[in-house]
Amino acid sequence: MVQEKNNQGDNVSRRSFLKNGALSAAAFMIVPRHVLGGKGFIAPSDRLRIAGIGVGGKGQGDIAEFAKGPADIAFLCDVDERRAATSVKNFPKAKFYKDFREMLEKEHKNFDAVSVSTPDHTHAVAAMAAMQLGKHVYVQKPLTHDIYEARMLTQAAKRYNVVTQMGNQGSSGDGVRQLMEWHNAGLVGDVHTVYCWTDRPVWPQGIPWPTQKAEVPKELDWNLWLGTAPHKDYVDKLVPFNWRGWWDYGTGAIGDMGCHIIEPPFRVLGLGYPYEVECSVGSVYVDEFKRGYFPESCPPSSHVILRFKGKGGKVVTLHWMDGGIQPERPEELGPNERMGDGGNGALFIGSKGKMMCGTYGMFPTLLPTARTQTANVPQTIARVPEGHYQQWVNAAIAGPKSDKAKMLSSPFSIAGPLTETILMSNLAIRSFDIKKEVEGKTTYPGRYIKLLWDGNNMKITNFDEANQFVKRTYSDGWSLGV
The missing domain is CATH 3.40.50.720 (NAD(P)-binding Rossmann-like Domain)
Incomplete structure (x- = not known):
């Protein structure tokens, strides 16, 4: 505790x-x-x-x-x-x-x-x-x-x-409730694929931990700030914002924005735990000829694919993209029309049509966009006028x-x-950097594989090394108390 x-x-x-x-x-x-x-x-x-x-x-x-x-x-x-x-x-x-x-x-x-x-x-x-x-x-x-x-x-x-x-x-916004009403009325049919994306991070990621120490500001209790995390010397500009890009403290772009962008499809489609996850991640050039991955830091970009059993046992595939990566524009969207809210959004692809929204479920839109004005679906879900x-x-x-x-x-x-779904994405991303030495050669067995997830037992069943990211070890003296 x-x-x-x-x-x-x-x-x-x-x-x-x-x-x-x-x-x-x-x-x-x-x-x-x-x-x-x-x-x-x-x-x-x-x-x-x-x-x-x-x-x-x-x-x-x-x-x-x-x-x-x-x-x-x-x-x-x-x-x-x-x-x-x-x-x-x-x-x-x-x-x-x-x-x-x-x-x-x-x-x-x-x-x-x-x-x-x-x-x-x-x-x-x-x-x-x-x-x-x-x-x-x-x-x-x-x-x-x-x-x-x-x-x-x-x-x-x-x-x-x-x-x-x-x-x-x-x-608590009206947008996600509008999307639910359209979906429940059958306007887009059975949704089988969802794309979620963000232009985050807007803080440093994909970099090595700074080697230059900095003086701790006198107003900051650095040991208390570290809390459950391993002890490290203070580095400049980590506080108040850049901690998001380091695994010891933050959860990267998906941790920051996923709860705002994945929440609409999660709620609209009634999703539970995913049963499998796979990913690819961006890297940075550490010199002219070599790409680098830095396991302490979240990658500069990633693409995660999660699969769920939806209603009636039908498979729903959810794509997460960050670092500015976006899905292909749907053909029903005009060439100059905004997709999502520009830098962020969610796109639902169903058997009868498509719909999309921006961050927080804002700007709910049927595709083609003209359908949004002509759709006549009664309000069936109570709004939250007092706010979240x-x-x-x-x-x-x-x-x-x-x-x-x-x-x-x-x-x-x-x-x-x-949150578990979002952090499952990070488990896959972090598994990308797991190293093994095989016959004198460095291998990365967590890359380019599909991880199978037992949600009830919180366990990857086909690559045990990935389970280290289910539960971290707190620094000495700290416990969740359960």
Whole structure:
């Protein structure tokens, strides 16, 4: 779960969390308005007290969105005081911490929910620790860094009976619901192939780890930032953004954008775990005659092919392309018409037609595009007028058994399997760099093969070396606590 206790007051053990979780469960009791009475009285159940973990950058935007509704930002936590400065200014009443473990141990009785907007490698330990204390959680995409972590968080959300949401806000948008209605009405027939693409990364990938050390900024606690990751010396510009291109911390272009772009086909087609995956990846020239692959870094581009058993057992093939690679333009699309949103998108190919969308499921379009205006399909799926953030706030206030909780767009029961699919792509990409020495020659047995996936058991069945990427080893002292 979190780091075992080595120094008194610094770290929180699993035993401590479980004990505190019981106290928290007793403390967090919703008192109905009619019991407290009083005209104009705001009952505790009418506002959600949120603790933010990672409150700079995207985290800053997340807590600002929560605060627009019936929520109070009660605590702020960030390992980098520079990144947290705006949130500290905007929420002066919120107490600030650097270590989320200390915050959870000392303050768990004083808030109801947690928002996690840290780098990917910290998502799971922070979210699990909060759920074990009975806290509702909102976690930025991708839900986790590893497949195993995603499965554990999905199970934990149900076990601890908390309200959860992943930060892929497009899942609450009108676009994906429009696509579902077109598909359900049979306008494109049985979808058998989907192409998803992005122009990301917009950060360095496919490069060796820098050899030049840099001075750690005084406002940044580098050891806390590393958390579950192996210890390395700080390098310039890794924080706040370029960590995305390194496997120790990030999940590459698909981790960043897949939850926004793959989510529409995942939801529209009701996909589950893929049963096989294959890929090819781009490389870089390290000199005039030699191409290089750097296993610490995500590749500059990739093409991943995943296959699923869809409805009725029919095979659905999903292509993921990043680094600017795009599929062939459909013949129904005019030569000057935009495909997706330009740099990103998803294209559905069915037995009766095609449809497409951009990032977040925006710009849903039937092909040819003129069909979009003439399609007469009634609205059958409820929209989310309050938006993704307030949907979670309202559901958390109403409680896990409420109708509002049942209507959430991206609870972990949905976000977990989606994240696993995305991370399955990374498993294939990382398998590309597995080396073996055979008779004095270096071979790469994970390249140019098809990996067979047993989703229920989280295991590649035909190339065991690939399974090292299902669950990583945390640095000493850290555990998910399951």
